[in-house]
Amino acid sequence: MLTFIVRRLLQTLPIIFAVAALIFVLFSVIPGTFASSMSEDGRSVLDPEIMARMNKEFGYDDPVYVRFGKYIRQLASFDLGTSFRTRQPVISVIADRLWPTAQLAFASMVFAIVIGVPLGFIAALRSDSWVDMVSMVTAVSGLSLPKFWLGLMLMYLFALVLGWLPSFGYGDGSFRYLILPAVALGVAPMALLARTTRAAVLDIMNADFVRTARAKGMSERRVVQWHLTRNALVIVLTTIGLQFGTVIGQAVVVEKLFSWPGLGSLLVDSVTLRDIPVVQGSILVIVLLFLLINTLVDVLCAVIDPRIKYS
Amino acid sequence: MWKKLIATTALALVIGGVAEAQTPRKGGTIRFTAPYGSSFANLDIHTSNRAQDEIWAKAIHRTLYNWDAVNNKPVLELAKSVSVSSDGLVYTYKLRDDAIFHHGRAMNADDIIWTFTRLMDGSKAYPGARYIRIIKGAVEVEKGQAKEISGLKKIDDHTIEMTLTEKVDPGYYFYQSMLSIYPADEASKDSFNSKPIGLGPYKFSEYVPGSRLAAERWEKFYKPGMPYADKVVISIIGEAAARDVAFRNKEIDASILGPAQYVAYKADPALSKGILEVAEVYTRVMGLNPTFKPFADKRVRQAINHAIDADLIIKRLNKEKAYRATSWLPLSSPAYDTGLKPYAYDPEKAKKLLAEAGYPQGFEFEWTATSNESWGIPIVEAAIPMLEKVGIKVKIKPVEGTVLSEVARKGEYQAFIWSLSTGPDPLAALKCFHSATPQTACNYTLFKNPEFDKLLDEASATSDPEKRIENLKKANAIVYEEAPMWFFNYNKAVMAYQPWLKGLQPNATELAIQNYEEMWVDESSPASK
Amino acid sequence: MSGNPLLEVENLRIDLTVGDTRFPAVQDISFTIERGETFGLVGESGCGKSITSLALIGLLRHPLSIGGGKIRFDGREIQNLSPGEMRKLRGNRISMIFQEPMTALNPLSPIGRQIAEMFVLHKGASWREAERMSVEALASVRVPAPERRIKDYPHQLSGGMRQRVMIAIALACEPDLLLADEPTTALDVTVQAEILELIRDLSAARGTAVLMISHDLGLIANMCRRVGVMYAGRLVEERYADEIFQNPSHPYTSGLVASLPLLGARLKHGRQRLKEIAGVVPPVAAFPAGCRFNPRCYAATDICRGQDPGVTPLANGGLVRCHHHE
């Protein structure tokens, strides 16, 4: 098992390197500089001299290959560079935002799993009934809404009209503040999980070994408990792992809407202000998180499904 | 229009007056908002020139001067008095002896010298450096040729002598928070970045990056009896729609409004009671690049000014959250000329001017714009049909703000629309049209007019304030006549505040920047305890 | 009770529901199986033999359902039993082996546990006891080193091994009736014989009756005492195995027999091509009128096209459903 984990982790290394190179190339051709972003609001104009100094300090004057070399050397020593804007190490800038994003992503995935998986299960067990119909129409509808629109609606309804929950921000980091953004973010993966779970359960219900289980004289409950659940779990887990990436990506929108101090809002802010080291760092960290989660999912799947280790 | 401004100022005065008439209540929390983006830069205000960061800095830091919102001019803050030499270049400040840093030490002359020297560290490119450069010897420090600013001398612990390179009012230079005075001993430590220490009315207590900054009352603040509230919490809410919900939900005490919400709040009987309006020193203009052939002709530029019905756009699209612009200088500028009338909406005249300039069939140009609702693509979209009527076709080139500021400086545009700061100092504002000002600074339209240059040079040389204003008015009129831009509007900043929040100041330089020590909340606030 | 046959199927009908319409996928099936007897059901794929066996064990699922008739097991009608009652029979007294050993076992569960489930379910054993019993069960199907094998997962076993595991599961509770649905079709020829032998030996030793289902008449003839031939949802002939080869009554049976490559047949008849029955089994919704075999039958006449033939008894307890039986 340990070799399996190590192997999976090693496999992620080239991906990380490729991502690092890709985002370097992307952001070396982006128009605008951090210095130009500082006079973007037209309020206080920066004089050309300071802008030139800034560009020099941030290495904009060096040729691209020199910057790339520096960037790779830094990465090799686990250094993500220094933020143009905060003038602090990118690592510490990101570290401040990691926990809120983790909270949000985790909460929304929990929401998605707790609602979506049972919904899909029930829909499959009652397939072609009205329960199935209603839950799947709900699921597909949840997939068809623009996220910020949904978030805005939730905000209006639960904060303003009903007054149950705070409308914005991180507050003291407590659960009350987490609910609305997590739900806004979790609806789409919930819908997808419901659909996947339903499809997986339906597939497995028609599988030969489930018929065998029935032929053994097992009750439906035992069939579900002993045979169906574990088999469906592999597919559901894989979906969860892949959905995690989407959730972190979509968090960009939800965090911005709800003023949630996570990586997503940091990323959008940094793109707007051309704080390139932070942009590169955040994307790398997001990719890293995604790969870690998916390695974890793979390991879990391997624990559940003995076939995986050998393939 | 002028009447409206007076009314607004009067309204602001009334608010100020009311605040003074009532006895300020001590205690409670002021729940302020930072609306410009979804984060603060960091806790070192020297690194940022953004309004967003100045919003928190005002709670914790103070500068040599401060902006007097009611009288609309810079005033001494950390000095008790100042004397000026006869040639107008040497300023001697008597510093406050009651200004205590949050770590308990009193401020002295060394702190100011240390701060200003730090800002001139050329390797750091602090944005405030451009203001310090007015002090003699500062540029040498920036270039690494000197260790100390020669024009800045400590006379004694509470006296400082400053020699300037030009005859200007240093108040306009030293009031912004990016020049906040730091304690020399503490600010060089690493811990300062996570726990800033200043002279402001509130002492730093908590910072959640991307979410909020909180500060507690500084008991030893130098203004007697102030600050009133126990605590100020500044929440970052960049989304206007989210701010709207939060405000209506009584989670925040004040919120900067956009045009859509301005209408809604004005129409609401309860919300309309808590609206503060100010004519800010921003002019929204469409810059016309003279290197693009049609725009090289003054008549074409004037034609554009005649062709667009700015009043209608302001009324319907900006929802009256703007004042019609005549020329460059804004309504609240001391050199604003009430005699000047804005270009009239007159498509026929525009057509005639175009024909005279050799474009009877019109022409097509590319208009660079951001998505800003008050001075971006929505405005352009409304102007397109108007220009179409006089034969001018428009292609929109959408960009981000960062890119706009770059293409404007590089001259890589045919026309752009932007909101530009035009104050508070009228001389500095008009300098953007001086031929000596490069395009990379702020002469985006490559304006060049000898008469204008002469007027401006005289204005900066004279010590007679009357003459200076007179010259600036004339210069402003030349800009009007030459029409290097389409003069669209001056911003009307609007802030909604809850009924329990008192003591807001009508700051024309940026309404969101407030002196928190003057604000207080009464017992009806949900956070009154 | 011992006077009754073990299984009596009477006029069994299985419906296929499509929308609001019900098509009889299987109709008028009647046969009996004695205790310890091996009975074969043979026919082309799609003739309804598999769903007949699923009906016997109560595993028909939507859109299939029992549309009529009786299934009497050990003298007791079981076609309308409650799911709970049926479960007590299933696996315990009637068990089943499926065609696909590759997929019939749960891929995520060790085989020992899958065998042990039987003892837990039907014998009330604890998991620990059940595991010990499963080692024995595995040994009885001639799997070497059973105590190590029980920890293996299905994907680690060969097809033949998996089918042995299936047999171990099916026979774990010493059932009265074993339904074997094409148990060797998916296996290598060399393994097929071993598996069949295993089924024969074990069922004989336990006195278990076997319903052997196959498309392979040769295999059925070797294994079974009596054989039923199914065509398009009907039982067209039922005979003793040896008789059916020598003297098939129904033209379809004749066709099946003729298509068999008999050992020594070449010697007898010289080189000749195996005969095939032209055409394919019609789909359920399009069964022809009259005798269902008439479109493919060499002997079909007008009566075959117009009238459904009834069951005609033959000598020795045989039955045939043909207007022109030989």
Add this chain to the structure above:
Amino acid sequence: MRIRANLLIGGVLFTTVVVTGLLAPWLAHTDPVMDANLMYAEEPPGTEFWFGTDAQGRDIYSRVLYGARVSLTVGIVSQLINTVIGVCLGLSAGYWGGWWDDVVNGLTNMMLAIPSLIFALAIMAILSPGLTSLLIALGLTNWSFTCRLARASALSLKSQGYVQAAKVLGYSDIRIMLTQLLPNMLGPIIVIGTLGMGGAVLAEAALSFLGLGIRPPFPSWGSMLSDARDQITTAPWISIFPGLAIFITVLGLNLLGDGLRDILDPHSRTRRA
């Protein structure tokens, strides 16, 4: 029977959107760009302006109709790009194998690891907002599933007899891929493409919200919705109608995709969530 319902409802919704888009010039009351009349700004829905007018005084009904063109263009073109990239890479990787397969595999894994919205955001910032940029941004960032699928199909199909036969006959590799392999994997690929179109329409809205969407002259539902979010209390109709249009289109595409999957790809309901 559910299958048919999916397909039917999805098909009807999607066809309606396509037809409205195509017929927009005839159905619309006004020009969506030029007929901005500030005198009629923010009129609520009524007999003259069926869906009301927006802040610039443009007829929302007409803009929603024209918006169908933009949103469908975004959905269809970006998915076409994705599909072509995915199929070319996946097919060739699966068929040729070797180092090329490793390269494609690596690329696919990389694409999967970067959340596509973030990738698209970066590309939009680089190319500056606009329709072409958006098509590129969404077209380059969502091909990994198609690629994986094409690769897996190519791997399993290439050992099939008829493919081997074509090889023996001396068909060129390209010809074999296009005539023998591609037709046999088209079903599932169409399904992924259909579902992806819905995703692209939503992504357009998300990018608009982040200030990096399509910009004028033509109206897109995403930018209409995003621009109107501040007016939700004062003039909700400005955002409700484009919001509904997005919802209906994406719902239609999702249902259509599900329905198609049941028909075209019945054995792999779980292949892609």
